[in-house]
Amino acid sequence: MRKRWALLTAGLAATALGAASPAAAAPGAGAPGPDRLNWSSCGDPATPALQCAMLAVPLDHARPHGAKIKIKLDRLPATAPTAKRQGPILLNPGGPGDSGLWMPAYIAGQMPADVAAAYDWIGFDPRGTNGSEPHVVCDPHYFDAERPDYQYEHGTAKAWLEKAAKYAADCAANWSSVLPHMTTEDNARDMDAIRRALGVQKINFYGGSWGTSLGSTYGQLFPSHVRRMVLDSIVGPAISWYDHNILQDKEHERRFHAFAAWTAKADSVYHLGGDAKEVIKKYYAMEDALRAHPVPAAPATGNIGPAEFEDTFYGGGYNFLRWPRMATVLSAYFTKHDTKPLNIAYNRYAAPGPDDGAFPNYNAAQCTESTWPRDWEFWKKDQAKVNAVAPFYTYNNMWYNAACMFWPSPAGKGRLKITGKGLPPVLLFQATEDAATPYPGGVAMHKALPGSKLVVQNGGSFHEILFHGNACLDDTFAAYLRDGTLPSGKGFIAKTCTPEPDPEPSYIEPTANAKTLRTGVPVTGPEAVHGRL
Template identity: 40%
Template sequence: MTTRTRRAVTLGSAGSLVAVTLIAGALAAPAASAQGTGEARTAYAKDREARGAAVAAARAAKKGIDWQDCPKEWELPQPVQCGWITVPLDYAKPNGKQIKLAVDRAVSTGTKEERQGSLVYNPGGPGASGMGFPLRVANKLPLWEKTSKAYDFVGFDPRGVGRSTPISCVDPQEFVKAPKLDPVPDSAADKRAQRKLAAEYADGCKERSGWMLPHMTTRNSARDLDVLRAALGDKKLNYLGVSYGTYLGAVYATLFPSHVRRMVVDSVVNPSKEKIWYEANLDQDVAFEVRLKDWMTWVAKYDSTFHLGDTQEKVYAQWTKLRAEAKRAPFGGAVGPAELIGYFQKAPYYDSYWVRIATNWSKFVAGDREPLIKAAAPDMSDIAGNKDAENGNAVYTAVECADAKWPTSWKKWDRDNTRLHKDHPFMTWANAWMNLPCATWPSKQHQPTEVKTGKGLPPVLIAQSTRDAATPYEGAVELHKRLKGSRLITEKDAGSHGITNLANPCLNERVDAYLLTGKVDSQDVTCAPHATPKP
């Protein structure tokens, strides 16, 4: 995203200007199809939004991005540059209220002949910032050396996130305050207390950010992504999405199939309409329990180092004991069961945390309690970090609640989570309470997008580990079925979340080859796992 992205061929600029005029004129005329059935009204609304997205993209292509050195407080040093794009709050009203999205880039390091455009990144969430992505170039990470010669690495804060018209649901310092209620209920009264908190959180979202909530959908973020593509001066999008970023990519590929040039999706959200989002969260609970036990098996293997038990069962018993102790008297006055789950869940997410968490846990059991308490307790002095954490949770909730219609019956939530908890106690209730605001969500809930292959969509590269906790393997298989011509690279017997940023030549070389040449293997590929951590 240098001055190169601001270039405009005269014919292209004129063509864009004409398109804006024609589309805006069409939008002004009332349509008879808006009458009649609900299906007709929905189809008409989608058509208006599609035309509105074209208006916004044409406007962005003409304007480009004014790249500058990043503000000092953003902590994005040179050569990273920052800028803004403007998008409609509501794509059905492209000339109505606008919001600003923050973007950044590190320009490609290769020659002019090597450059292939911009590679846009989304790390997931929903609610995570992608602004750190260009640092992979700035810090000269060897894993991305070949790709960074061909592409400007572009990050952005999606709508509602960080500096992109951020939303909020509660005071950040209140949000991080600890200890919180034990997620695992002992009684009906405990469940009533959690339900009350969830409803109050939903109300807080309406009170603090109600004007944004109806528009905090993945479909709108996909349209924002197309506006960003246009502002960058790229005819087609090159995209890397991880975790929720895979669903954003899948929705983009459905809405704008002919606008995709290269797309890599890593650690895949199941795109089935039946899974978005209630069922997907239940699937997570099962997968987290499996991966937690993978880690505990590894801890037991190194019992001579950690002294937490020489079998997975013994290590799990230590976890149960630790949790019970924290419930009786929170460690340091701040680390109860909820905070322990928040800290320990990093191990099922990423095996890069395995040594760190096991070491702190081992020290705690041996009598040195401070490292574990410090790692698991909130830092109330970190005002900026706490603000980011609250904002991230607000966006997560807003997007998942707006994307789909959630069950409103408490009996269903209670029945499903009680059943799952019996065999998968680690995350089930904690996950339920996190999502329960969607049961009383005060804003419109939409129907999920039917992810499918559209005309002009090129091969999409899918990367997935078989034992991923946050996005179970079945999600990658489902997306692979839906996107014709896609290729699935499976990292077998591994479970880290986000594998394209890990050293595994079998995977890394194929990602490079695809991004640099567009070529994929003639069939799906299974890779051996990346190296397992050692203490």
């Protein structure tokens, strides 16, 4: 049954945030007021100090006294002496729309003790998602298996067009008043509402993936309220979302070939052939086999067909630590006629959650922030050109974004132009082989932000390159948060770091079957991937 949400208009009772440093505190920051936050324990046994709150913000920031929605936040409070505290740092993992509530405990735990103690680490759920209210759901079964084949030459174009159009219509039917207000700029204005509720003049920020678009947008709108800002794995500031997807397609193709070459070198482990072309041939042969004979997806419902198979594998372009499990899936199938590793990998990486997760926010941001072609004939011809050079991901990505052909909210004036005027130096991190936010985005953002410092991981491929144990990267981040120290290099690239080594090949025996959400709670640990971007 479809539900319409009665928008919340009540204000919040409040208590002030723990004391910030004089540089971060606003005049009268300790005074009570209607915009303060009422923090209480999150009840998290793993992190007892973690506190949660809800914040009412305007649905439409142009009408501050109109209907209200609520943003869910959590914080890990600073523990340093008052004089050494550096104020709040807001955290966002990307998406668009992914939950940031896991980030305070996780990122603070990666920091040197003095840096962890100096900040109030703030996570939040973007408007309309997860624990924020309303939680926008358009079609809770949109990602259910078995989905139509992504390769539309198998006769599935009509099914996908109908599916995408219905999804957009379902969103419009229930959320027409909310969807136009779920853009990156809306979320950036929510961040400033959080700042005001925290009672500080300036905030710090870390964002990865789409979070780099969110952070740079906030910096453009509110430069005087930025103290320090870190952007990790960067979306170019001016590129259209449609064109950004084409860049992704080509980079994912390169990463797929890198996986195939790595697997071929480990032929003694996986027995898939000693040449990358042989491995790639077997990948597509397995997809063809699943096209003819899908396998049950238990404990997830439905079957694993070609679409689910592709979704299980594309995450390897985000995080190469998934490669051993991916190679095991192929090896088990071709050497043992065994689909258990496929089933485990699908449930771990690609099975859907109980609703469509962050997908409404993803569409609401992307479909309205830049103009998308609305003509299927254009898509078909244009995407066929891309698929000719990048068949691994192109049609998967195309159908994931197809709702933009039918999206009910018209495209706005385009993405906010980023100039960096008035901003302090911003620290940028970018890997050269990142498939989700390709390297040109980091270059373009560095050019757009005067005074920014660009740290490049040459040959690196992680999407969101911090917090993987690379001291060159992580120590640079920590030094900046500790006292504002920036890399001293004078060239276009201020610092270059080496990549992590490829994983050791190993056949992963099917001993676990941990399910994860398709667009929701990420896999934890080293194999984690956060966000579609």
